[in-house]
Amino acid sequence: MSDMLQIEVKVNGAQRLIDVAVHHTLLDVLRDDLELTGTKECCVVGECGACTVLVDGRAMNSCLMLAVEVDGSEVTTVEGLATDGRLSPLQEAFLDAGAAQCGFCISGQLMAAHALLSRIPHPTVEEVNEGLAGNLCRCAGYEQITQAVLMAAEGGDR
Amino acid sequence: MRGFQYARPVTVGEAVALLDEYGPDARLLAGGTDLVIGFRDGSIRPKVVIDLKRISELRPSIEHTGESISISACAVMTDIVEHAGVREHFPALVEAAQVVGSVQIRNRATLAGNICNGSPAADTAPPLLVYDAMVAVSGPTGARRMPIDEFIVGPKRVALERGELVTAIELPIPDPPIGSAYTRLTRRWGTDLASITLCCGVDGAGVTRLAYGSVGPRAFLVVDESGILADPHMSDDAKAPLLDRMFAEATPSPRSMRASPEYRLAMLRVLGARALRTAIGRLPKGSTT
Amino acid sequence: MMRADSTGVGASAQRVGGYGRVTGLQQYLADIRLPDVLHVKLVTLDCARAKIRSIDTTAAKQVPGVRLVMTAADLPQPVPRFGPQFQDRPILADRETKYHGEPIAAVAAETKDAAEEAAELVQVEHEVLSGGVFSVADALNPASPLVCDPALRPDDPLADTNTRREHRFGWGDVEAAPADLVVENSYEFPMVTHFAIEPHGFMAAPDGNGIAVWSTIQHPYLLQKMIGQILDLPLAKVRVFAPDPGGGFGGKQNPKLEPLLAFMALRTGRPVRLILTLDETFQAVRRSSAEVRVRTGFKNDGTLVFEDFEANFLAGAYIDIADRVVSKGSYLAAGPYRVPAVRILARTLLSHLPPSTAFRGFGIPQVTWARESNLDEGARVLGIDRLELRLRNLAHRGEEFVPGDTPADGNWKETVQKAADLIGWGTPLPPGRGRGLAIGVKSGPTTGLSYSTVRLLADGSVLVYSGTSDMGQGARTVFAQVASEELGIPLERISVVMGDTSVVPYDQQTSASRSSVLMGNAVLRACRSIQAQLQALAARLYDIDEAEIEVRKGLVRLPDRTIPMVEVLEAGLGRLGGELTGHGEMRKDAVPDHPLGGTAAFFEFNCTAIELEVDPETGHINIVRHVTVSDVGRALNPIQVAGQDDGAAIMGLGHTIMEHIILDEEGRIRNIGAIDYRIPTSLDLPQELVSASIENADGPGPYGVKGISEGALLAVSPAVAAAVTEATGLIIRDLPLTPQRVWEAMRDSAKEAG
Ligand code: FES
Ligand code: FES
Secondary structure, eight states: BBBBEEEEEEEEEEEEEEETTTBBBHHHHIIIOOOOOTTTOSOSSEEEEEEEETTTTTEEGGGSSBBEEEEEEEEEEEGSSSBBBOHHHHHHHHHHHHOOOOOHHHHHHHHHHHHHHHSSSSOHHHHHHHHTTTTSSSOHHHHHHHHHHHHHHTTOOO | OOOOOOOOOSSSHHHHHHHHHHHHGGGEESSSSSSSHHHHHHHHOSSSSEEOTTTTGGSSSSEOOOOEEEEETTBBHHHHOOOHHHHHHHHHHHHHHHHHHHHHTTTOOOOOOOOOOOOTOOOOOOHHHHHEEEEEEEETEEEEEEEEEHHHTTEEEEEETTOOEEEEEEEEEOOOEEEEEEEEEESSSSOOOOOEEEEEOTTSSSSSEEEEESSSOEEEEEEEEEEEEOOOSSSSHHHHHHHHHHHHTOOTTTTTSSSHHHHHHHHHHHHHHHHHHHHHHHHHTTTTO | OOOOTOTTTTTTOOOOHHHHHHOOOOOOOGGGOTTTEEEOOOOOOOSSSSEEEEOHHHHHHHSEEEEEEEEEGGGOSOOOEEESSSSSSEESSSSSSTTTTTOOOOEEESHHHHHHHHHHHOOOEEEEEEOOOHHHHHHTTTTTTOOOOGGGSTTOOOSSSEEEEEEEEEOOOOTOOOOOOOEEEEEOOOOOOOOOOOOOOOEEEEEETTEEEOOOOOOOHHHHHHHHHHHHHHHEEEEEEEOOOOOOOTTTTTTHHHHHHHHHHHHHTTTTEEEOOHHHHHTOOOOOOOEEEEEEOOOOOOOEEEEEEEEEEOOOOOOTTHHHHHHHHHHHTTTOOOOOOEEEEEEEEOOOSSOOOOOTTTTHHHHHHHHHHHHHOOOHHOOOHHHHHHHHHHTTTTOSSSTSSOOOOOOOOHHHHHHHHHTTTSSSOTTTEEEEEEEEEOOOOEEEEEEEEEEEESSEEEEEEEOOSSSSHHHHHHHHHHHHHHHHHGGGGEEEEEETTTTSBOOOOSSSTTTTTTTHHEEEEHHHHHHHHHHHHHHHTOOOOOGEEETTTTTTEEEEEEEHHHHHHHHHHTTTOEEEEEEEEEEEEETEEEETSSSEEEEEEEEEEEEEEEETTOEEEEEEEEEEEOOOSOOOOOOOOOOOHHHHHHHHIIIIIIIIOBBTTTTBBTTSSTTTTTOTTTTTSOOSSEEEEEEOSSSSSGOOOOSSSSHHHHHHHHHHHHHHHHSSSOOOOOOOOHHHHHHHHHHHHHHHHH
């Protein structure tokens, strides 16, 4: 038992060894220690989804997990969506549909949408709304966000 | 958030030893969706946090033995919702698991955690009661099993002794099959804590099992063996007085800001009748009395 | 929808700044790391009202890493007070806390953990004061304690009351107006909070012999002025960084904790940083709740004879901009109608609650809820169609519906008719359904001043400088599109610089949906100045009379040929290169005797129409179709207009059907944070949301634009409530229309009937 622990995680494809305080959340460690600030902090109670990341491919609220829990896992954040500076089709679709207003919720929306499309490549509107129900957007660009996800799905392979 | 020690046992025995040693100063971490909130707001300040996810015996799994389905302590709601066996035999549990938070929450929250929190509003408690689930427990004196109805005690209280932890929840496959349904009352359609959780199960012999939560210190199970409730030909009006009596345990708090007692009581009847109709409709053809 | 061929006006160009927003690279305030920064945590009490006896910081200071525990005693005395309207908010609670969550002290430490731990260890010896002012009734009760010390209100006849101000507007003689029918009712509007997904954040750092302040603020120049005043620094020594806010909605207009942070930075000599939790934002900003009593006088044919309002708005312990919300909101209470006699009395009431502030709609949603609902009641009694009643009274273009103010600036009937058509007004209703339709009108800014600088660089690319805050409304995109249109340069070659008062020229503020109009015009004028310079350049280069040269959309037209602007630029600038710089100014001057200080620059006009059904057993509302039609003048960027309208519509649904702050008896917010304060999610949307625009290019902004962004929120509540009435026969005058409230109304009416 300890209050600091070294963990090994693959973050956006790169293997990392990080010393973390055991009581720090994954969100804290991503933002403060790894300086991956694309993942956002809002409610810190699992309600808004701004902090959504993928852990071993599944969407999770990084504000509700301790960083030590991802030891040995693979974490993808919004910074990991584009490859070599090229936006993913999902990101492109968000731009085309005008889905990002203030943009603060968008990292989380993208991660939740990404997870949704890997499970259901061609979702219905209802499936998109259900899949993104854990991501609040106060700019309430829900219509455009949904449209973006559907456009990305139509575009086929992401 | 205050600091604590973090332990990552690899066997149930190690976890039990730690739990026994630290007693109330230890907290078990599985999904953590409620726990981390408590750490942050200071309502939970443990000395040691015991992460169960490296224990091979508890690793997320859902086992179908033919007579029952056993859900391990680390299995999350998403696993449950996606499991074919659970979907086939326990649709009301699937319906309940499906509304626990968002996708992100369901990817983390465990069934065992949902029950062990002892929240009166736990979505999965009513279906587990209706399905007569058994809770498998390990502790310093060995393993034991107990019915869910005995396991759930009151707000934030379950029947675990010092050093004990839940290893699995077992669901006996109803034989003959029953019709069942889950429903809830919320303030919005998106994720919400329920003001009423309610599950109804009807069998071919005319027995109706009704479990409801969020309207008292714990979720209650009540059973009607008169056959009246389960009768598809009987009108709602005829069933109403009996249904009312089944909700006698409901004592919704006047302090709640989620819904008034009057509204909850009235909605219990509405949701009860609706769930009953759905459950009867789901009873396999030919099994009605 | 997309016009890929064009990035100028009317094109749904991709958002400028969109790339950063979809890659996580956009730096919001909390993402900026200042080296050597100290983390700040606020100290508050778990009660609304308390007398502070003493503060013991010993234990807190002993926490390793703590560098400063700041209390009011460490500030200049008397504790400086500030505010956009009244200088009433102390930098830290001054001997008494006046609302739950008011900061009493603040800790700065090397780590967030240390700051949090130390904040809990600050011992505040205090006496909880009973009997606070938590409601309109409390505030109007002469026996209630005074929220604001009368000493802070010299020469104020109301100083011995909890009414901060009373506003009286109107015309004609309401008493003498001959009505066939008078309908009188009271309506309540709930207390709601902004809930921007980005919580407020603040940083400050010593900067030479001045100070640098970072804030999620909508009005960087207002902040600069206030900090300069409080610290007695020249404006040139106050540098404000205002990174794009992650949603503002009015809640980020005015300075809040920046002065505290500035003092802490100067005291420690180090950068300090405070990011509020979402819970803390609930105690920082909210909308005023309101009780509005309205009497409406009708002729039998539905013609309006008079409207008479008494509106009580519950502001907080400090006024922030709340009183302006009350005056500006209530001033237009009578709506866009031709009403011969109007009387308006509106009060700004103090309370022991968190300060209320600007919030999308700025006082209009409250009065619209009352006025439009009461019109429907009149229509029902008179047996006149609700749409027809509105059309009968609606002001025509050019009509001075508020005497002495800007006349109706749109073909408003067209907007209303379009909404009616889109909802299928008058077509048979499916059983169990109801429809409602309501109109909202809000004035744009009454005064304003915006400057912009545009630099045409040697390679023909462009920098636009603007002091507007882009908080999601898309101001960057709009300004870039204006520059693109004027200078004929593609968007990819244009950058819009914002958010640094040492770099961008002055702008009064980002509010009242002003920026496309005011800053838009400033950008336009700056571009036109560049065009004029190009014209002069070409005249010199080709030895032609200036009058014979025309510069438009990147082309320089000479009598005999047309040359690309860039060619002229290159030739004109010569070997040394350089650039052309244009300045643009747009002002909307004050009108001395005007009750609001100035006339409306334009009106945001919207008609919202709803079709819904109500679950007769549970009271749940299911919105089948939500139509929102706004008169936008011209959509500079249709996709962004739709985004703003959709967003405002959904936000309006929030306070209409689910959102409200619930207080306990001691004035504390019970449903603080995201778990019990419910806002709409993707599962709470109308089954169908239709946003449409009316474009007659009749606005005062570039190419005829008007401001947008607030309109679609204004009339949601009355439209929904009217539809509930038609579906169920119930009249509810209290918001939000939660399932429980609707069910209670059904139960009560069943009881009455039974
Ligand atoms: S910050 Fe994690 S869900 Fe809101
Ligand atoms: S884009 Fe602003 S919160 Fe979603």
